[in-house]
Amino acid sequence: MPANNDSAPAPRAPRTPRERARAQTTADIVRLGREHLAVHGAAALSLRAVARDLGVVSSAVYRYVQNRDELLTLLLIDAYGELGDEVEAAVARVPEADFAGRFRALGRAVRGWAVREPARYALLFGSPVPGYRAPAERTAGPGTRVIRSLTAIVDAAWRAGALRAEPEPLAGPSAAAVSAQLAVDLAAIREELGLALPDGLLARGALVWTSLFGAISFEVFGQYGEGTFAAKDALFEHHLQVLAGVAGLE
Amino acid sequence: MPANNDSAPAPRAPRTPRERARAQTTADIVRLGREHLAVHGAAALSLRAVARDLGVVSSAVYRYVQNRDELLTLLLIDAYGELGDEVEAAVARVPEADFAGRFRALGRAVRGWAVREPARYALLFGSPVPGYRAPAERTAGPGTRVIRSLTAIVDAAWRAGALRAEPEPLAGPSAAAVSAQLAVDLAAIREELGLALPDGLLARGALVWTSLFGAISFEVFGQYGEGTFAAKDALFEHHLQVLAGVAGLE
DNA sequence: AACAATTGAGAGCAGTGCTCTTGACTTTGG
DNA sequence: CCAAAGTCAAGAGCACTGCTCTCAATTGTT
Numbered sequence: 001m002p003a004n005n006d007s008a009p010a011p012r013a014p015r016t017p018r019e020r021a022r023a024q025t026t027a028d029i030v031r032l033g034r035e036h037l038a039v040h041g042a043a044a045l046s047l048r049a050v051a052r053d054l055g056v057v058s059s060a061v062y063r064y065v066q067n068r069d070e071l072l073t074l075l076l077i078d079a080y081g082e083l084g085d086e087v088e089a090a091v092a093r094v095p096e097a098d099f100a101g102r103f104r105a106l107g108r109a110v111r112g113w114a115v116r117e118p119a120r121y122a123l124l125f126g127s128p129v130p131g132y133r134a135p136a137e138r139t140a141g142p143g144t145r146v147i148r149s150l151t152a153i154v155d156a157a158w159r160a161g162a163l164r165a166e167p168e169p170l171a172g173p174s175a176a177a178v179s180a181q182l183a184v185d186l187a188a189i190r191e192e193l194g195l196a197l198p199d200g201l202l203a204r205g206a207l208v209w210t211s212l213f214g215a216i217s218f219e220v221f222g223q224y225g226e227g228t229f230a231a232k233d234a235l236f237e238h239h240l241q242v243l244a245g246v247a248g249l250e
Numbered sequence: 251m252p253a254n255n256d257s258a259p260a261p262r263a264p265r266t267p268r269e270r271a272r273a274q275t276t277a278d279i280v281r282l283g284r285e286h287l288a289v290h291g292a293a294a295l296s297l298r299a300v301a302r303d304l305g306v307v308s309s310a311v312y313r314y315v316q317n318r319d320e321l322l323t324l325l326l327i328d329a330y331g332e333l334g335d336e337v338e339a340a341v342a343r344v345p346e347a348d349f350a351g352r353f354r355a356l357g358r359a360v361r362g363w364a365v366r367e368p369a370r371y372a373l374l375f376g377s378p379v380p381g382y383r384a385p386a387e388r389t390a391g392p393g394t395r396v397i398r399s400l401t402a403i404v405d406a407a408w409r410a411g412a413l414r415a416e417p418e419p420l421a422g423p424s425a426a427a428v429s430a431q432l433a434v435d436l437a438a439i440r441e442e443l444g445l446a447l448p449d450g451l452l453a454r455g456a457l458v459w460t461s462l463f464g465a466i467s468f469e470v471f472g473q474y475g476e477g478t479f480a481a482k483d484a485l486f487e488h489h490l491q492v493l494a495g496v497a498g499l500e
Numbered sequence: 501a502a503c504a505a506t507t508g509a510g511a512g513c514a515g516t517g518c519t520c521t522t523g524a525c526t527t528t529g530g
Numbered sequence: 531c532c533a534a535a536g537t538c539a540a541g542a543g544c545a546c547t548g549c550t551c552t553c554a555a556t557t558g559t560t
Contacts (some may be wrong), residue, residue, distance in 0.1 A: 018505090022506090040380060041377075041378075041381075043293040048547065056509090057509050057510070058547095058548085059509075059511095059551090060508045063506080063507060068548065122377030123377075125467075126376050127291075127292075127376025127377050128372075128471055128472065129293070130292070130293045130294040131290075131291075179481050179484040181484065182481035182485055182488070184481070185479050185481045188478075189479075203485060203488045206489075207461070207465065207489045209468075210464040210465040210468045211457070211460065211464050213464050214462070214463050214464015215457065217463075218459075218460045221375075221377055222378065225386070229439075230431050231429050231431035231434070233429070234432035235453060235456060238432075238453045238457070239453075239457045239460075242454060242457055296515090296517085299516095306539070308518090309518080309519080309520090309542095310538070310539050310540075312519085313538060313539080317518075318517065
């Protein structure tokens with residue numbers, strides 16, 4: 001698990017043996033929960049089943065985890081962390097100046113993890129689990145690592161003057177529909193992420209971002225149909241290529 | 251509910267009063283199920299709750315619906331039907347020759363329905379309900395109406411020679427990754443949908459297709475964050491504009 | 501060693517999907 | 531017209547879920 005961004009009474013390195021044992025049990029619960037999640041899916045995640053696997057009665061688990069939702073939150077953070085680690089590592093493996101290459105590496109990393117961990121991917125990017133609301137204060141940090149990586153790549157390309165062409169400004173044929181609110185919202189995002197990208201490229205970045213996850217979700221969630229489509233790798237590579245162009249990279 | 255594409259012992263117009271009563275009760279169950287689905291989500295859909303609303307004991311519902319999965323399937327078909335109706339109507343409202351306009355109308359129709367019916371959208375395009383497998387023989391027909399509409403638009407534009415430019419062939423910079431299998435798969439799709447589009451445009455169509463749903467899913471599933479982003483309409487219009495360009499329309 | 505905090509077990513409540521039996525009702529055939 | 535056949539709702543019951551509460555035992559600390 002990666003560094004969890006403070007906030008909340010962050011439990012630090014356990015000193016007493018009690019704290020050590022407690023941390024160990026909690027980690028075991030998360031580990032078993034992760035396994036159940038991977039096998040049976042989020043909505044079927046059962047605290048009682050985890051307790052059985054832990055060799056303990058169900059009520060005992062509630063000593064370590066407030067309720068089912070809290071376990072889901074722990075698993076959410078856990079998954080965000082693993083995905084973030086893999087994506088950042090994959091991006092770092094490509095030379096800093098190869099912006100399109102870095103983008104493709106990011107896309108492949110996300111897809112690779114998603115295909116390997118469909119249930120956990122569904123927890124992060126699929127339809128929300130009914131009745132569960134992720135606490136923003138705990139998931140916002142780890143949950144934005146991938147989008148930060150993506151925008152960092154595009155922004156670096158922009159600053160380096162390596163963007164293929166200036167895309168059409170936001171006010172184009174559908175100028176009437178483009179509200180001033182959008183410029184305000186984009187400015188807020190630019191501020192928050194410390195970017196230099198102009199509006200048009202920022203909006204295109206959002207499209208590339210959602211498109212990437214749309215393509216992956218279609219594959220992971222089986223919308224392509226069962227086995228009818230075999231060349232998913234090749235199609236995804238094609239999509240990465242086109243999306244890089246949409247972002248202005250290349 | 252729209253025409254359900256035969257297959258299965260399609261129950262025709264009920265003659266006897268028994269059949270009439272039975273059909274009425276089944277329709278009531280679907281209606282109540284739809285309401286529960288819209289309010290509480292798919293995974294929380296409870297046959298017992300539907301029975302309560304129907305003013306009947308839980309076991310009685312099993313006379314009309316085999317099990318929870320069957321009700322889910324009925325709701326799936328119901329939702330596909332409604333979405334398909336709305337999309338086709340929206341597309342038909344735009345002149346046949348305005349290909350880009352038809353595409354945008356399709357996108358807006360899908361998004362409008364999705365925002366209005368998030369739980370049902372999630373049932374169709376979100377993460378799969380654990381333990382539930384949609385029976386392909388019953389959902390394949392109604393489930394492909396939107397993609398058929400989309401490909402029909404692009405294909406018509408192609409046949410009319412109205413595609414802005416010939417996009418790069420599939421074998422580009424990432425030629426090595428583009429397998430022969432992809433050409434085979436694309437040919438199968440072209441055959442099945444009766445299209446004339448060349449490989450490159452077909453692949454781009456798939457990207458546009460998944461991108462559209464990626465953008466909508468991000469909005470519907472709340473990945474944008476709560477209220478932090480207000481100009482979703484304008485951003486979506488921008489995305490439609492860019493995606494039309496990706497498809498080769500304009 | 502004594503104390504207090506922590507922990508696990510167990511019972512219990514309310515909910516779920518689903519099955520089976522039972523009794524009543526409706527439709528149909530002779 | 532009446533009985534057989536078909537249909538239906540109700541209820542009990544099983545196994546599962548999340549979660550709470552009490553009680554006893556363990557365990558670390560003083």
